Amino acid sequence: MPTINEQLTEEIRVQARKLLADKTVAAVIGYTAGSLPMTVKPAVIRAADDCGRLVWNSFCVLNLANYLPEVLKSVEPPRGPRDPKPTGPLPKVAVMATGCWSRNIVVQIQEHQVERERVVVMAIGSRGMVSRRKVEAHFSGREILAVTELDHELVVKGADFTETVNRWSMVRDNCQTCTHPDPVLVDVRIGAPAADRKNPNPFKQVEMIEARSTDERWAWFSAEFSSCIRCYACRNACPLCYCPTCFVDDARPQWVGKSLDATDTGLFHVLRAYHCAGRCTDCGACESVCPMGINMRMLTKKLNKDVLNLYGIEAGMQPDTPLPLTTYKPDDPQQFIVNEPGSAKEGA
Amino acid sequence: MTNQTSETSKTSQTNWEPKIIAFLCNWCSYAGADLAGVSRFQYPPNIRIVRVPCSGRVSANILLSALKSGADGVLVSGCHPGDCHYISGNYFARRRFALLNNLLDFVGIEPGRVHFSWVSASEGEQFAEVVKKVTDKVKTLGPATRLVKSIDTVQAA
Amino acid sequence: MQVFKLSQAELDSMIRHFGSLGMVYTPAAGKQPSARTDCAPGWQPADGAPLALATGPSATSVKTFFFPQPETMQTFSVKNNYPDRGLLREPETLTEKQIVVGLRPCDARSVLLNNLPYREDPYYQANMARTVLVGFTCDAMCSTCFCDRMGGSPMATEGLDIAVSRLDHGFAAEILTARGEELLAGLKLTPAGISELDELAGRRQAAPQADAAGLDALKERDLNRLYEAPLWQQLGESCINCGACTFVCPTCYCFDVQDEVVRGTGRRIRYWDSCMFPLYSLHTSGHNPRGQKMQRTRNRFMHKLKYFPDRFGPFSCVGCGRCVKDCPVNIDIREVMGDLLTVE
Known part of the structure; x- marks a missing residue:
């Protein structure tokens, strides 16, 4: 029985291959395997044959929206600084996105860094990413040589120990208190939508x-x-x-x-x-x-x-x-203004 | 660096007077300060005025630069909401200041170092009031030390 | 060369004794509990507590003692009423001894490598002169360590003044330089016996040795031919161009200089710069010869593996593995070296 992440990885590969093969997108931004335990390498995949390298696991901590504006530019036909923008649709880019990453893409769209039409969001409901630092702190002083991820446990191996820890206890603080784990933009759905966290209290x-x-x-x-x-x-x-x-x-x-x-x-x-x-x-x-x-x-x-x-x-x-x-509202709160009636600093 | 001793020992001086940087918008608060002067309303001479086109011009960078350079207090003053010469500059500024004010409080800058006010061109007396209030508050806090840059600290490895 | 044998208690009291000779610094364990201006990140003044070192190198490298962040080069005043207004003055050269305890052989070797380009630099030399290195050899390597591939060894003593090695019972301290000897003057220590010396030699023999063959292969490679290789494009695409690798690297020594003026008092400082930052190579004209991310990523590796060895001989990497551990996007210099050997 494959784990949730193995299923997601397989689905990502199939969908990415399809998007690249039928030329819907010119590039896919995703993750490939890392050289150390609990690491992954962000990568830009441009060939359908390369999609087998894509992986998905709980260590994808870097936000892939970070790469989006640059990769979008890289797939445009080359042009000089003074040349006019080419007419007609420009090539698209697909990107994996969890809840927060998809919200960052929305911000990029709002700030005109990214055009919505050129992005294919491969939406993945986030189960929370694991903090490498938390795991290392848990095994303080003992070097971790390999980590295998199961659905709800991490099997951590060192030179002279093998221990299983609960995955959720190692999830990053921001993920544990996440209020929007599921992407707000969905073009291609990968896996099942994420369930809301229990009692997050984000602040x-x-x-x-x-x-x-x-x-x-x-x-x-x-x-x-x-x-x-x-x-x-x-x-x-x-x-x-x-x-x-x-x-x-x-x-x-x-x-x-x-x-x-x-x-x-x-x-x-x-x-x-x-x-x-x-x-x-x-x-x-x-x-x-x-x-x-x-x-x-x-x-x-x-x-x-x-x-x-x-x-x-x-x-x-x-x-x-x-x-x-x-933006603003005429009646935005202004208790902090020193000479406003009712200001916090009044009478101080 | 002996020429720094006068700077560093300012805490020990009993007759310490704070330096307060006031960023005043050209159209309202600066004119208000002018009116205070013309109308002979007295206010403490601790403020150093920097005229800006609009309170919306005052960014966090500028405000924190004043603190970094050793200002004991900072005052930002603009037109009353609705009166901005550029229609909405102070509305945008208000949102930014609200967040900055809270963030500075969050990192432990003493409440009362940084002040914001609305003073119109006709409010000379109110301007004098604001400066009095701000100066009193900064005086009770004493000289600023937090986020103040100094280059005479011992060089660590 | 003298070798002493030490128990844990003797080792701790030896470190405490150093405190009477100068400032003693040890690697900080974990995060600093309070703000401190007396020490660089990752290090702490020795507090007398028994030294417990984690396997592998310290979190930040020893270069912070040789390239202080910042280093004051000149001081001046721009106050109007000062007779020497605008005059640059040399600050007093710091001569107070600083004793760094607990660095690893990889870091010790980096001091020697950095000395190649900085051999005529008065600031670096002044710091060399006042810093005594008391290193601990490694009885185990981390999975990210590769000093043996870069010409070092976990049991090496190169660059150290005193090398402390773990034995089955206690420690052996090798006194390698006159400065090391000075540190121990007045201390009553037991010279190591034949059995301890044999054990030390045995451990040294058993430790991974510098792998010359692998190095020669990379040195013989014409890396200029690979300047346009597609692997740089791939690396550059994932690199986010932060300076983490360069700032944790013991052999990255680039700096920038600027004047800081605060309330009329100024100083000319030298501080760390990173070839990963666009500003590093930006010309006044606005032209940037390394304007693209890929060019900057490539430059770092080319400098370490090609330009530096061309000029000075050895690779500018000691294999401490800090960049491997701390890179946000897992760019692994070991993989890059592997690719450079195989790619056509």
Whole structure:
């Protein structure tokens, strides 16, 4: 009896092969097997014969929407910078998408990075991706040499041990509290739609930090980000970060210094998160790729919470409505304005 | 670096006065500040005014730059909702400030470092009030240390 | 060369003794519990607790002690009322000893490799002069380790001042340099007996040795011919161009220089840069010779496996496997080397 992931992998291969063979799409963005346990390699497949390389498992933590704008450009006929856009339909690209990734594609469409007509979403209901860091922490100090995934367990092998752990307990925090595991865009359905999570409470971790005092929060923030090495993996793994020149690279004025100064590092993370306000789908890619294990997702999650509470918007859920920061309502909450009646700072 | 001692010891000075950067929109708050001056409404001399075309021009980058450069407080002031010279600039700004304000609070920046207000061109007295309120608040907080860049710290390995 | 035998308690007290000679740093276990400005990410000042090293190299490499992030090269003032306004001043050269305990042979070798391009660099040399390396040889390799393929060995001592190796009972400390000797001056240690020396030699013999044949094959390969090979396109397509690989790599040493001015006081700093970033190769004109992702990905491997060896001899890789472990998209340099050997 094949596991759920084996079935999904097979289905992905069949569908991708079909899409490429009948020339519906010029490329498929998916995952192939990795060289280490609990890793996968993102890959762009351009030939139907190559589709056998595609895999699906619980370690697909990078958001494939990240590659979409670039791959779309790569399949267009080559043209110079001043040449007009070719007339007629351009080649399409197929991409695997879970709930959050599909919401990122919606954001990309809203921000005119991607044309809906050119994307074929291979929709996969997410069962939650496993955090490599959680598994490694569970086996702290013992090197993991192989991990076999069953439907609800992970069989972890080392040099002198074999242990079975519950899969769900190793699933990433953002996936455990996910409120939209099933894709919002569906062109080709792979597997069964995902069931809603039981009692997710998506903002539990944020609320725990909010409950602390200002000084405690500053202590948390300073400690959490003090191990940052400024490799920008969090930024580059994010499908929202597509600016040709990032604010950290601006030289005049220089918003953020370049070295490991605590202020510069802190400012980088605050501003990076802030740039994702109203756009972040909490896919967790930033946190998953951080070589230092920093939980920078807390900042974006806090913004997601505020955007939902103040403006009632969740990124990527309503393709036809504008993004929260590109619109307004005349009666938006403004308790924070210092000279408004009823402001929080009144009388302070 | 001896020339830094005066900077670092500012906490110990009893007559410390905060420096507050005020980003004022050209059409309302800047004119309001002007009116306060013309009408001789007194307000604390702690603010340094930066005139901006619209409160919508003030991005998080700009605001945090002020903190990073050592401002003890920041005030952003624009036209009242509905009065924006560019029709909707302050509405967009309001959403951005609301989120930024909460995020700064979340990472542990003391509430009261960063302020936002609406002051129209005819509200000279109100402008003086806002500056008084903001200055008092920043004074009770003391000199800013969080997200303030300093380059005289010991160089670690 | 002297070899001493140590018990765990003697080893711990030896490390504590170092504390009286200079700053002592050890690899940090896990995440830092509080903010610290006294130490680079991944390292911690030794706190006297017994040292427990995980298998394989530390989370971040030892290069942080040789290329501080940032390194102050000059200081200046732009305050109007200063007589020496705008004058660049050399900061005092730091001479305080820093003792790095717990690095692995791969990292120790990286210090020597980096010394090739930096042999005339005053800052690197000053850091070399004040840093003493007390390394621990590996009695086990991680699955991501491949030092033996890059010309090193898990039991190698190259580049270290003191090498500590595990024995069946306790440890053996080999004193390799005069600086290592200085560290132990005044300590009463038991010289290793014949049986310990035999055991150490036996362990060294049994450890994987540098695999010269595999290296020669790659060196003899004309990699310039593979400059346009399709494998770069595939790699470049999955690479997200973050700097994780270059920043965790012990032999990636590129830097950028800029002036920072805060409230009138300035410093000229040197800080890490990465060839993965578009800004790295961007010209003032706006032209970028490595404007595409693929070109940048290719450059990193070509530098390590072709340009550096062409100029200096050895590959600019010590096989610590950090990039393999930390790459967000699982680009594995071992696979790249394999492909470079086989692809036509």
